[in-house]
Amino acid sequence: MTGKTHIKIQGKRILSELNDLKRTTEAAASELGFTEEFTLGVIEGTKTEREIMDFIWAMGERYPIDPYDLIIPKNDTQMGVKIMRRKESELSKRIFNRKNKDGEKTPYYEYRDTAMSRTAPFKPEWIKELRVVSDNNPENPDVAYNNGHFMHQMTFFLGPANFYYDIYGKKFCQEMNTGDSNYITPFFPHSFTSRSKDEEALIIAVTFGGEVRRAQKEIYSLKSPLENFKFDFRNHNKAISDLVLQHMESERLSFNNLSSILKENNSKINLLKILDQNSEKSIDELKELALYLNIGLRDLLIPGYREDEDIIIKRHSKEESFIYPNNKSPLYKINTLVRTERLSEMKGFDIEVLTNSLKEPSSKNLHSYFYNYGNSLAGFSWWDNGGVFHDELNSGDSLYLNPRIKHAFYNKEKDNAKIIELSIPGALNLQTQIELSAFSNIERVAYETKEWFN
Ligand SMILES: [Fe+2]
DSSP states (O other): OTTOOHHHHHHHHHHHHHHHTTOOHHHHHHHHTOOHHHHHHHHHTOSOHHHHHHHHHHHHHHSSSOGGGGOOOOOOSBTTEEEEOHHHHHHTOEEEEEEOTTSOEEEEEEEEEOOOOTTSSEEEEEEEEOOBOSSOOTTOTTOOOOOOOSSEEEEEEESSEEEEEEETTEEEEEEEOTTOEEEEOTTOOEEEEESOSSSOOEEEEEEEOOHHHHTHHHHHTOSSOGGGGOOOTTSHHHHHHHHHHHHHHHTTOOHHHHHHHHHHTTOOOOHHHHHOTTSOOOHHHHHHHHHHTTSOGGGGOOOOOOGGGSEEEEOOOGGGOEEESOSSSOOEEEEEOOOOGGGTTOEEEEEEEOOSSOOOOBOOSSEEEEEEOSSSOEEEEEEETTEEEEEEEOTTOEEEEOTTOOEEEEESSSSOOEEEEEEEOOSSOHHHHHHHHTOSOSHHHHSOOSOSOO
16 A cells, blocks of 8 residues: 555545446536535545545435445555454453353353454454363253354364364264364354363364355345355255356356257257256366356356365374475474365465574465464564565464565574464455456556546
8 A cells, every 4th residue: 555545545446436437527526516626636535534435425325336335444454464462362352151051151252352454354263162061972051052153264273172063953072172173164053162171272263254245235135035046055966057057047048049059069968968957967068068158167167065064173183294395494384274175265274483584485365364372482574565574473462464465484482483374365366366367457456547538
């Protein structure tokens, strides 16, 4: 955002929308009842925040647009980084009671916020398990399951915590330990307890929204039931058949229309078989079919359903660790946390820092969250617009990092620092990148500079 204040960015977003609506400054000023000079001031970012908001509401009244979509959240990071100190996390603590086996409400969890930014889709919490159990019985009446939630969850375990989950009415319990992790699909009920009165059992529960979260506004205004938009994920062959049907509907092709096209092209594809929800479709068949539907092969692919992916448990394994980038000049010892094909860009790591000096920064296309769960201080450096910035991440501190920012961790004490990382894509995900890559001007996407003509 260097050189571009929030108010200037806000003005450019308004210009971008006026371009979409095919309104010049002059036309918008006259339709909205402002002077041309005022309208120009809004676009140039020389008006006050209040005046800009007045203009946005006027646009919302006059044009068929969502005025809230014009408001750009204020960036709360420092050059793409936001750190939350252990002390601040402690101050945010909330203890929530839940029923025990006798029906009395007693302390169940202590929640603390960790690093969150309004520019990121994470809501990561530090959660201490306060209910102590003496078994791993999933039906233990002292265990209070929640109702599940809208956000995806990846959890990192610290200490002797039990993890409970309910899959369509059948309950399970897993004994978890430091370094283990899990993934919980939205709305599956779950719970956590401690197995020890003396040892602390904690989880770092990173909840986050994906594409469905980003579509939430549109979903809330849908007239057709959401059920009509869902694939039968648990029946893969049927899901593919339904997807082919959906593309046929979009192309306004009936069964007869598409059959004729296949015949004209001497295709060997049997459309009846493709639409048979019990028959398996080969990649070759789908690739050819895609041609006649004016789409790509990727538009006909849905990940296969695996029952064991609704809730996934990943145990820490010493043998699985690898040294990044190589054994000669090791920076990090990395253990991969839970993975799922359904969210192929959700990347969690347990990182032990091996270097004492700042070298070889790296970056990624994802939003990243870090939490120092060890006892040692880590140095943290990042690069922005050619400048390099330095800070520290102490035990219990957490950090949010914007995508594509070069960064590096290094030890500041004798013992190695231990850090959890979780990265996820934002709206600028792979699909968006592909669309964006074809544009003839990238600069004007992030900061509209001109009217569509003149
Ligand atoms: Fe949860």
